[in-house]
Amino acid sequence: MKQADMHSSADDSATVESQATTDSSQHDAALRVLRPPRAAPAEAARVTRAEIDLARVRHNLHELTACLKSSGAKLWAVIKADGYGHGARNIATALQQARVDGICVALLEEGIELREAGITVPILVMGGYYGRHRDGLDALIEHRLTPVVYEASQIDSLARAVRFLAEHGSRSTEPYPVHLKIDTGMGRLGVRPEGLGEVLATLQKARELHVDGLMTHLACADADSLSVTQTQLERFGHAEETVRAAGFSPTWRHAANTAAMLRLPESQLDLVRPGLGLFGVHPCPAHQAPQIRQPNLKPAMRVLSEIVAVRNIAVGEAVGYGHTWRASRPSRIATLPMGYADGMSRTMSGGGEVLVCGRRAPIVGTVSMDLTMVDVTDIEGVSLRDEVVILGEQTGRLGTDAISADELANHAGSISWECLTSISRRVPRFYRNP
Ligand SMILES: Cc1ncc(COP(=O)(O)O)c(C=O)c1O
Incomplete structure (x- = not known):
């Protein structure tokens, strides 16, 4: 999906500043409630972004409502x-x-x-x-x-x-x-x-x-x-x-x-x-829930980025802070501009996966504040600007796959609620509203 297909609310870029009037002290009267702007799509130069499908949110509402008959x-x-x-x-x-x-x-x-x-x-x-x-x-x-x-x-x-x-x-x-x-x-x-x-x-x-x-x-x-x-x-x-x-x-x-x-x-x-x-996220696995109805929920958010660097690494060379990963074979390592400050949990270091060309690439080394490295040795022909999916579906030239919030949570030792709410405000949200 191209960014041009998406729209964003102009409201997203608004800075709201309100004077909190209080009835106690001078100090309190000077208090200001500042709401910093979320990274706004219109201003977003970066390639890391979240795409939210509002039609899917409406679909999920209808699916859940049908369970209340x-x-x-x-x-x-x-x-x-x-x-x-x-x-x-x-x-x-x-x-x-x-x-x-x-x-x-x-x-x-x-x-x-x-x-x-x-x-x-x-x-x-x-x-x-x-x-x-x-x-x-x-x-x-x-x-x-x-x-x-x-x-x-x-x-x-x-x-x-x-x-x-x-x-x-x-x-x-x-x-x-x-x-x-x-x-x-x-x-x-x-x-x-x-x-x-x-x-x-x-x-x-x-x-x-x-x-x-x-x-x-x-x-x-x-x-x-x-x-x-x-x-x-x-x-x-x-x-x-x-x-x-x-x-x-x-x-x-x-x-x-x-x-x-x-x-x-x-x-x-x-x-x-x-x-x-x-x-669009189920709170518990289907096998665990003898449910009245298994609604067909559809995940509403995808988190994407692009490869901004690719390098060949020789056996024995290390990658990232603390050199926690070292190549055991000649390797091709790609870097994506999403780090823990964006909501890519540091606990994914050396454990999580992303999608590139419709295939899985393991995260290698330590997730840093702005960047994450992935091993693309087994994915032929990966190059600069290739799309990377951190959360959601991807169809690429080598296949189709998806990473769910649940899977992300398992890798991060967390829960899907936290994974979704951790996508930080510097990741601009683009909305699909067909
Ligand atoms: C009081 C209360 N009600 C409802 C919910 C919704 O829970 P869920 O996201 O699991 O549907 C929450 C979420 O934490 C909550 O705190």
């Missing part, structure tokens, strides 16, 4: 961490056009970014942190972002902020929607069942708020055994009874990530929160 659950797409590295604004826009029901992000900043990009569907901010000062809560409310709450002081400050804005005419007096998070076994965020009484008492007093959702997060939905997940869902059911007994009637009960929604239909509840699956 029996429960009738809605789908709120998780596109935190810049849309798992795919570019949140463009992904959210594509999903909204495809009629996604809602969106989940981790950070307040991520939610604001999406509203500024014209996203109008509900946006749930799951991280539970809305800044140290009132202006964070004001920004949340002003941008109609739905916060996740789980703690009395958080609920009090939010209720105060809503009341203040209503009294000063900046918003209606209608109760503001929140989703209450229960920690059913992740041990991370959410009110633990033993603290639920206190939090519910606080919510009962907070007339400015409306408990529109009740959620939990599953810790082991992609594990071989689903017993932990089943226990978490049972605890969630008990918590729901307590919440209803306290007089609340949340519209949305939700728990399921991609793995849970595919493997355990009863986890789908009123809405599901898939992230990884939307980007």
Whole structure:
């Protein structure tokens, strides 16, 4: 695929600079929130790039939605961490056009970014942190972002902020929607069942708020055994009874990530929160998942580069920092301009592979910050400017092959979520939007 076939959003090159007004000290008042620009396709001189196929993201949304037929659950797409590295604004826009029901992000900043990009569907901010000062809560409310709450002081400050804005005419007096998070076994965020009484008492007093959702997060939905997940869902059911007994009637009960929604239909509840699956990556191998349906997910991202140097190396000569690789035969070594600063994990040194001409070339020596060397001795006729695929499919003159996020993760000793989100901001994203 040529770069000319792709388009990019001009938004990608925008530098957003906003003055954070705070109500405490002079020092805080001088704080600025700077969002540095992502490497923008229009400015990209480099050959290393990521290509994102928005038609595939829409296809994955339809495939996942088709798995919800029996429960009738809605789908709120998780596109935190810049849309798992795919570019949140463009992904959210594509999903909204495809009629996604809602969106989940981790950070307040991520939610604001999406509203500024014209996203109008509900946006749930799951991280539970809305800044140290009132202006964070004001920004949340002003941008109609739905916060996740789980703690009395958080609920009090939010209720105060809503009341203040209503009294000063900046918003209606209608109760503001929140989703209450229960920690059913992740041990991370959410009110633990033993603290639920206190939090519910606080919510009962907070007339400015409306408990529109009740959620939990599953810790082991992609594990071989689903017993932990089943226990978490049972605890969630008990918590729901307590919440209803306290007089609340949340519209949305939700728990399921991609793995849970595919493997355990009863986890789908009123809405599901898939992230990884939307980007075309299965959260667990097919043999491990007795799934209700095996959706035909298509990876949305390819990461490519080009060979910028090729050299012949004699037996005994070494390559790269620390001379960790030495030629045991006359070798041909190619260099590509992608290193650990771009998201090529250093743990791929001497272990990973890339595709050249549709064939696999092993990484040799140590991955450096900007460059990686691969052994192309067994691939005939490799020359300067040949395309290199780090992630995704390649059809070349010698064949067709693909490197999945899962494979990359295995080489890097990581997980596919991390591999996708690690493609750094200096790798420009090009979008295919047929
Ligand atoms: C709270 C929450 N819900 C849903 C998801 C989506 O998970 P997945 O990408 O496995 O579908 C995440 C991702 O980490 C999450 O933190």
